Each structure stands twice: as C-alpha cells, then as structure tokens.
Amino acid sequence: MQKQLNQLEIDQILDFLKRHKVPYFDVQLELVDHFASAIESNWETYPNHWSFEQKILSVYNEIGPKGFTKIIGEKGRGLLQKANRFAFNLLKDSLRIPQIIVTLACIYFLHQGFLTMENPAHLFAKGLGIPMVFLIISSALCYGYYYWRYKQRILALEQGISLYMLVPNTLMLPVYWIDKANFHFSSEMYLLFSVMIFVQIIYCTGLLVVVRKVFLESKSQYAHLAKN
C-alpha cells in the first residue's frame, strides 16, 4: 500500500511554500497537494537517509529554474484580469436608461447645490473625503472579515485590492491641480466637478457592491477550507 503523508508532513510542505513566498491561498492548497502526491508516488525512489525536507526540495527542483515565480505571476495576472472585468461590467451595467436619467438628475441637483456654496474649497474636502472614508471602512471590513476571522488569505481579498486600486484617484488629480492653481471657478467648472464627484461616488458604491458579491461567492467556495 502506498504511503500517505501525515498532517505534520503536510504542514511542513505548507511551511516550505510560505517560506518561498507563495501568497495565494488556493495556489498553496494546490501545490501542497502536488508536492504530497509527488512524494507519496515516489517514496520508494528517495534514499532512506533523506530527510523529509530534502524530499520536498527534490520535488521543488523539478518545477523549473524559476521556481514558483511563473506560477505566482500568472495567478496575479489572472486576478487582475478578473478585477478589470468586474470593473468593466460595473461600468457597462450603469449605462442603462434609468441609471442615466437618475445620474443626470443627480448631477443637475449637485451642480445647483455647488453654485450656491460660499466656499468652493469645501467641494474638495467632500470630493476627496467621502470616497476615502468609504474606502478605508470597506477595506477594513473586508480585510477583517477574511483575514482575521478565517485567518486565511483568499482570492477575493486580492480581487478586492485590485478593484480598490482602480478607485479614481485619477479623478481627483484635476481637482488638486485646479485647487493649487487657484483657478477661477466658472459655472462650467462646477458642472465638471459635479460630474466627477458624482461618478466617483457612484463608482465607489458600485465597487463595494461588486466586492461584497465576490466575497460572498468566495465565502461559499472556500468556507470549508478556511475553518481552522
């Protein structure tokens, strides 16, 4: 009968992968199984005096000269692709007639509101402050939920981070620039700001919805793996 690795040996493989900076939880699981299967299948071929660590190294050497670099890189690219797809779908979904009507109506009211504001500087604080507070709270919630509660890193966390990277700091750059230049605010400029801030808030809200959805999907997929 083929030898089966015990829990201690499985943990040793997992430690080895962590030492080699394999960050993704599902890749760790996959590689642990790969290493364990290879060692179990070839148990007879290893010299008796080899330690278990040497057996692990022997499997590692078969992976290729670049070690785990290619595996991790491809995984990261895949996650980013997925995050971009989510973001794209989010934008695509918001381009429907009811959403467009509501968006235009909100922009109009924001615009009118800004026109009556005495100090335009408040605009910057609100434009920057709301999304930032929103991001910090939602990131902390997401991180806490999956990292502290389950003590495991999950795909969705990376997806979430990738999505947050897309959060429109770029949208805020023109605001900073104009603010620094002490630009005179025309009615058109207020309209532009109204659009930018509204898009930013809608986008951030949408991100939270999407990220929550991804987390819930991942939770059902990985929950049974993460209980420890």
Next chain:
Amino acid sequence: MSNKKLYRGSLSTIILKLLGDNGRMYGYEITQKVKVLTEGELQITEGALYPALHKLEGDGYLKVEFEQVNNRMRKYYSLTEDGTTEVASKLSEMEQFIQTMQQLINPKLA
C-alpha cells in the same frame, strides 16, 4: 528534453483535451497522465502546467472544485461549457497545423 519548445505552444490544447476525455483532473494527475500517454516522451513541468491551468481558469474555460483527500485539499479542474467548445476549436486548429507541417516536411505524402 530537446523538443520541449515544440510542445510549449500546445500545452493548453493538451490540457483541454485531457479534461475533455477524463472529466475532472488535478494538477499532478495531469502531469502523470501525459507522461504515461506519451511513454515519457513529454514531461510537463509544474512551472508550466499551473500557469496554463490558471490562465484557462481565468479565461473561463475551466471550473474548479476542492475535495478533501487524506490530510489535504485537492483542487480538481473540469471544463466549462465554453471550455468544451474551445476543445473542439483547439483540436481543429491543431489538426490543421499538423497537416500544414506535413505538407512542408513531406510534400510527397501530403
């Protein structure tokens, strides 16, 4: 292996075909199956296999499920509907490629 480069571009096709024939498989099983089928002529390294699997998964051609095996989790891959369509397309491409190569290498037989 000297002909490693020749096989490199065909890895996705090989994986999709194997999954089409065997239903669901895990990484190590795929490497061993290829080794057996090709009588050791082709050995897929893990450094090439897993990126290819993750890419196919990312493209929506593969779905995954985890299962407890002994003291560890095992990740099984199987084809999605898109993946099943892709197998036919990739195999057709491959046959076309082999035919073209045959015409170039051995015009008399072609």
